[in-house]
Amino acid sequence: MRDRKYAILGTGALGGFYGARLQKAGLDTHFLLKSDYQHVNEYGLFIESKEGDFTLTQVNAYHDVEKMPQCDVVVVALKTTQNYLLPKLLPPVVKENGVVLVLQNGLGIEEEVAQIVGNVTVIGGLCFLCSNKVGPGHIHHIDYGEIILGEYTSEYSPAGITENMQLLSDDFKSAGISIELTEDLLxxxxxxxxxxxxxxxxxxxxxxxxxxxxxxxxxxxxxxxxxxxxxxxxxxxxxxxxxxxxxxxxxxxxxxxxxxxxxxxxxxxxxxxxxxxxxxxxxxxxxxxxxxxxxxxxxxxxxxxxxxxxxxxx
CATH class of the missing domain: 1.10.1040.10 (N-(1-d-carboxylethyl)-l-norvaline Dehydrogenase; domain 2)
Incomplete structure (x- = not known):
């Protein structure tokens, strides 16, 4: 799993924090950015955290999803108000039989993602994170950080603990992120x-x-x-x-x-x-x-x- 590529769609308070932790742990991570692209491409990402500050001086930063490599795991960390962009963003970057990890608030999001991309596994992530983006490429992690992972199935019937959930859990735990697995995403x-x-x-x-x-x-x-x-x-x-x-x-x-x-x-x-x-x-x-x-x-x-x-x- 550690040789798998990760794409972070939405490098803000949440995506920037988790993506930076994954890269710091040695995982091949690629970041899609909008307003911060120029700054991050030049200066990298700075994570100010209660668990220790760090800077990623070299970041795989992209302004155009078409220029990103196809990745094994695509992390959706956009605000749900931007989900109208997903039909354009997801197909070019997720590998066939890959995983889309939805780190968003609310209900019914995984259903929308499953309709956009076929032949992928959709996993929902519930983030208990206090984090803010306080400047270009500057994320302030205030407290917590646990993610609860659950796999999406049609009609949200309980999926149990799946292999893909375990593999994602291993990667995130290697990055120092607390993970809990749930059999029932709904x-x-x-x-x-x-x-x-x-x-x-x-x-x-x-x-x-x-x-x-x-x-x-x-x-x-x-x-x-x-x-x-x-x-x-x-x-x-x-x-x-x-x-x-x-x-x-x-x-x-x-x-x-x-x-x-x-x-x-x-x-x-x-x-x-x-x-x-x-x-x-x-x-x-x-x-x-x-x-x-x-x-x-x-x-x-x-x-x-x-x-x-x-x-x-x-």
Missing amino acids: LGRWKKLVWNIPYNGLSVILNATTDKLMADQYTHRLIAQLMYEVVLGANSMGRNIPDSFVQKMLDYTLQMKPYRTSMKIDYDECRPLEIEAIFGNPLRKAQAAGADLPQISCVYHQLKFLDAQNQREG
């Missing part, structure tokens, strides 16, 4: 939404970082209510999330360093928000299964309004 996606829905949504609507949301009794209560609605949504699709997991996510966030969520950063930078992947898709799937999620629906509609206003004014 359950993993819903569990990630237990955190993503309340904190991403409320951070934008209430203009607050995670620590401020947790410090106030009213927002703390609202966060818990939203989390339990996510649990209801998961139940409607036959996936059980125990109450103890909700408490675990609340405790986990209390222990986090103050964090401005990725959606809040996008909002502050006047970039389109990942509303459909994180809120719209789960809402529609749960509603189709007969579940009513009124508070998540309320957050969804508020975000749609704020995003539209922000895009017009930005």
Whole structure:
């Protein structure tokens, strides 16, 4: 596996961090960049991390996917608002019988990828990472970094622990990245939404970082209510999330360093928000299964309004 080529589509806070770690571990890694291409091509990538800073002075950087080599593993680390580009980006760079690793938030993403490229394995990765891009080619890793891997199957039926998951796990672990494997990707996606829905949504609507949301009794209560609605949504699709997991996510966030969520950063930078992947898709799937999620629906509609206003004014 170590002689396999990796392509990183989206060299931002997430793709830049994980891709740099893979290259530092000796894996053949190729990066697709947009605005940072010139800088990274000349100066490389700088990772400022709680686990130790490092610089990659030589980076395989590309501005055009057609110039990238075909790779065994293609890591999709774009924002889901850019997924309309995937039909152009994926076919040239992924080898037949290769792997597409989707490191994105939300629900239903793997289905879209599977429709674009045939004869590949699609694996979803749920990233528990506090990381920001703070300048051209400069990634600031604040905390955490674990990835949960699960293989996609038609209708999201549980795939078990597959060989491809094990091989990816070995590579990422060699790069010092903590990996957990899940037999059920759909359950993993819903569990990630237990955190993503309340904190991403409320951070934008209430203009607050995670620590401020947790410090106030009213927002703390609202966060818990939203989390339990996510649990209801998961139940409607036959996936059980125990109450103890909700408490675990609340405790986990209390222990986090103050964090401005990725959606809040996008909002502050006047970039389109990942509303459909994180809120719209789960809402529609749960509603189709007969579940009513009124508070998540309320957050969804508020975000749609704020995003539209922000895009017009930005």
